Amino acid sequence: MNALPSPAAAGNPAGAGRLALQALMVAGLALLAALPWLGADDYLIAVGINILQYGVLATAWALFSGPTRYVSLATVAFFGIGAYTAAVVGETLPWPAVLAVALGISVVLALVVGLATLRLSGVHFVIFTFGLAELVHQLVNWYEVNVTRTLGRYLFVDITQVQIYWQLLALLVGVLATGWAIRRSRLGLALQVIGDDEVVARHVGIDTTRAKLLLFAISAGFIGLAGAVMAPRWTYIDPAIAFNPVISFQVLIMALLGGANRLFGPLLGVLPVAILFELLSGSFPNHFMILLGLVFMAIVYFIPNGLFGLLQRRRHRAGKEGSK
Amino acid sequence: MNTRRSFLRRSALLTASAASLAFATLAAGPAAAQAGPDKIRIGWAVAKTGPNAPGVATTVLPNYKLWVEEINAAGGIQLKSGKRVPVEVVEYDDRSSSEEAVRAIERLVTQDKVDFILPPWGTGTNLAVGPTFHKHGYPLLAATAVTDRAPDLVKRWPNAFFFLGTGHGYGEALVSYLEQERKAGKIGTKVAMMSVADGFGVDLGGAARKVVAKHGFELVYDKTYPVGTQDLSPMLNEIKALAPDVFIAFSYPPDTLGITDQAKVIGFNPKVFYTGVGTQFPLYKNKFGANVDGVMSLGGIDADDPAVQAYFRRHKEVTGQEPDRFASPIVWVSLQMLQQAIERVGVDRAAVSKELAGGTFDTILGQVKLVDRQWPKLWWVGQWQDGEFRGIAPTDRAGARPAVIPKPAWKP
Numbered sequence: 001m002n003a004l005p006s007p008a009a010a011g012n013p014a015g016a017g018r019l020a021l022q023a024l025m026v027a028g029l030a031l032l033a034a035l036p037w038l039g040a041d042d043y044l045i046a047v048g049i050n051i052l053q054y055g056v057l058a059t060a061w062a063l064f065s066g067p068t069r070y071v072s073l074a075t076v077a078f079f080g081i082g083a084y085t086a087a088v089v090g091e092t093l094p095w096p097a098v099l100a101v102a103l104g105i106s107v108v109l110a111l112v113v114g115l116a117t118l119r120l121s122g123v124h125f126v127i128f129t130f131g132l133a134e135l136v137h138q139l140v141n142w143y144e145v146n147v148t149r150t151l152g153r154y155l156f157v158d159i160t161q162v163q164i165y166w167q168l169l170a171l172l173v174g175v176l177a178t179g180w181a182i183r184r185s186r187l188g189l190a191l192q193v194i195g196d197d198e199v200v201a202r203h204v205g206i207d208t209t210r211a212k213l214l215l216f217a218i219s220a221g222f223i224g225l226a227g228a229v230m231a232p233r234w235t236y237i238d239p240a241i242a243f244n245p246v247i248s249f250q251v252l253i254m255a256l257l258g259g260a261n262r263l264f265g266p267l268l269g270v271l272p273v274a275i276l277f278e279l280l281s282g283s284f285p286n287h288f289m290i291l292l293g294l295v296f297m298a299i300v301y302f303i304p305n306g307l308f309g310l311l312q313r314r315r316h317r318a319g320k321e322g323s324k
Numbered sequence: 325m326n327t328r329r330s331f332l333r334r335s336a337l338l339t340a341s342a343a344s345l346a347f348a349t350l351a352a353g354p355a356a357a358q359a360g361p362d363k364i365r366i367g368w369a370v371a372k373t374g375p376n377a378p379g380v381a382t383t384v385l386p387n388y389k390l391w392v393e394e395i396n397a398a399g400g401i402q403l404k405s406g407k408r409v410p411v412e413v414v415e416y417d418d419r420s421s422s423e424e425a426v427r428a429i430e431r432l433v434t435q436d437k438v439d440f441i442l443p444p445w446g447t448g449t450n451l452a453v454g455p456t457f458h459k460h461g462y463p464l465l466a467a468t469a470v471t472d473r474a475p476d477l478v479k480r481w482p483n484a485f486f487f488l489g490t491g492h493g494y495g496e497a498l499v500s501y502l503e504q505e506r507k508a509g510k511i512g513t514k515v516a517m518m519s520v521a522d523g524f525g526v527d528l529g530g531a532a533r534k535v536v537a538k539h540g541f542e543l544v545y546d547k548t549y550p551v552g553t554q555d556l557s558p559m560l561n562e563i564k565a566l567a568p569d570v571f572i573a574f575s576y577p578p579d580t581l582g583i584t585d586q587a588k589v590i591g592f593n594p595k596v597f598y599t600g601v602g603t604q605f606p607l608y609k610n611k612f613g614a615n616v617d618g619v620m621s622l623g624g625i626d627a628d629d630p631a632v633q634a635y636f637r638r639h640k641e642v643t644g645q646e647p648d649r650f651a652s653p654i655v656w657v658s659l660q661m662l663q664q665a666i667e668r669v670g671v672d673r674a675a676v677s678k679e680l681a682g683g684t685f686d687t688i689l690g691q692v693k694l695v696d697r698q699w700p701k702l703w704w705v706g707q708w709q710d711g712e713f714r715g716i717a718p719t720d721r722a723g724a725r726p727a728v729i730p731k732p733a734w735k736p
Contacts, residue, residue, distance in 0.1 A: 043427075043435050046426065047427065150530070233452075235452055240522070278427075285372070288417060288419070
């Protein structure tokens with residue numbers, strides 16, 4: 001587990017296999033995008049929205065937390081800011097401008113916060129990010145109560161469920177493409193080193209703070225965008241709805257289940273957990289929490305390294321036996 | 325007594341069904357063969373867990389269970405054809421999340437294909453599911469949503485109905501009611517107000533703040549506190565030192581209990597003592613006993629009305645708990661209206677919405693017709709008197725009691 005396999009080593013069979021994989025991905029994407037036309041009913045789209053939302057959040061979370069191993073619980077701070085921004089300016093600006101504003105505010109906040117805190121490490125950082133989400137929540141609350149004197153905003157824009165679905169799908173493609181590009185850049189390499197040993201990284205001349213800050217801001221930007229995209233679905237938004245801390249924990253669990261240091265790892269975690277949530281709350285609405293707790297215990301106990309780690313170990317073992 | 329009543333009910337039922345059968349065969353003739361549905365599927369997704377769960381467990385779910393129980397005990401909802409059709413329930417937990425609620429409603433519509441959906445609890449959740457109800461043409465009887473936007477929302481969503489008024493309505497009505505009492509010489513001009521920093525407190529506090537001066541009052545204290553504040557005694561001590569005539573707290577249930585408790589401890593007993601949500605709950609009376617007398621809040625009931633009394637009795641019998649004295653009866657009338665609308669026009673959602681909007685209904689709160697798809701008969705102010713939370717304003721409404729001012733002293 002110590003030595004992270006390089007991206008090239010993972011795609012060993014190379015050439016044809018890689019091409020087939022890419023073709024498969026494009027085909028899958030086209031299928032997902034066409035889903036609303038292929039007779040998927042509203043419920044299926046609603047489930048799709050849920051999966052895509054967490055897909056974007058978990059992948060964006062892992063963009064920063066995967067390589068650096070800084071566990072962030074601030075997901076909902078940026079998600080909530082995006083949603084709240086949409087609620088504030090959603091009825092006055094055209095929709096693309098709303099998204100741009102949400103993106104801008106999330107990135108600026110991440111830069112300011114990151115500058116002050118990315119020198120923290122380990123559990124201090126975890127606690128700080130959890131506090132950050134609550135701080136932003138209370139600041140928005142304070143502002144609304146004492147300055148605007150209205151709490152709870154209404155967002156009426158003509159955005160249908162299917163349009164939200166498409167926006168999230170586009171966002172997922174965007175965050176995956178960004179992650180892919182970063183892995184192939186100098187920044188990606190720098191982050192790998194930071195993740196393995198920050199002291200070494202500094203000694204070989206990497207500006208660690210700058211690298212972390214940049215990635216934190218990119219990750220926050222995607223999370224904020226996801227919040228803005230989701231906001232029209234709720235009509236009514238107040239700080240308690242926008243800054244619900246459960247979102248941060250779910251994202252964390254999903255990403256860790258899948259495997260946070262692979263690009264597609266978080267997605268691998270999102271799919272089973274989101275579908276499981278859906279099945280449990282559909283079939284056992286009264287025992288949801290108990291069953292959920294049991295499932296989480298099972299995950300932590302049996303798959304501590306994430307699904308991706310599990311798959312890799314399997315393949316590794318199979319390879320060894322094959323060579324004997 | 326019990327056996328006699330159930331016997332009576334059974335024989336009444338038999339006569340009714342025999343009569344309706346006869347009527348059906350006479351009136352419907354050959355059309356009776358097509359009969360219609362053999363059950364009506366009712367769905368709901370309410371918060372069984374999370375922060376909204378206490379509201380659901382007090383106000384919403386007991387009413388839903390009572391409604392289903394009464395209908396099925398009577399053999400079902402009686403359709404125009406005379407046939408009685410039992411209801412079948414599909415229920416989900418929205419876990420107090422807007423997103424879960426939206427998805428659960430989609431599931432009820434497209435997977436479970438229910439005929440009607442009963443609403444969730446609270447303003448935020450009702451508004452979150454509003455567009456989904458609208459998209460699929462399901463009537464939304466928002467019986468527990470208090471929103472200043474209700475008049476706009478009914479224009480936007482032609483199938484939506486609002487039953488609990490606007491925050492502005494309660495704030496304005498309270499202050500103008502207090503003005504009457506001031507003119508009658510019962511209270512002075514000093515008002516102290518504290519409100520919870522959440523939707524409810526901000527809306528009602530904002531409305532009251534705007535009109536205090538207009539009604540000749542002086543606001544000597546006006547502060548908010550965050551949701552979940554444990555210790556409110558510093559604020560209460562400050563307020564006590566100002567010796568206001570009127571004390572208003574737009575509070576949530578935990579704070580309502582805390583404020584009342586603390587006021588009693590420090591002996592703060594203004595002429596008007598008003599607390600927010602929770603004051604109308606049976607729990608409040610259980611906790612403070614005779615000390616509830618004189619405490620004011622929003623909502624209320626006409627406790628002498630036999631129809632209201634009968635509803636309270638049935639609620640206690642079937643669910644084992646008392647309803648609250650504010651939204652519970654309103655939730656119940658919304659269910660009565662839905663049932664009567666189905667009886668009149670059948671399992672046809674568009675026709676039911678139309679009937680709800682224009683029809684007159686026989687409810688435990690009298691004969692009522694909605695005005696602009698909003699419930700017109702609310703108690704804006706109520707007060708605990710002789711162990712019951714009674715409506716006192718609007719003062720010209722039938723059953724309104726004169727208020728007891730000044731509030732009696734706290735008993736040890």
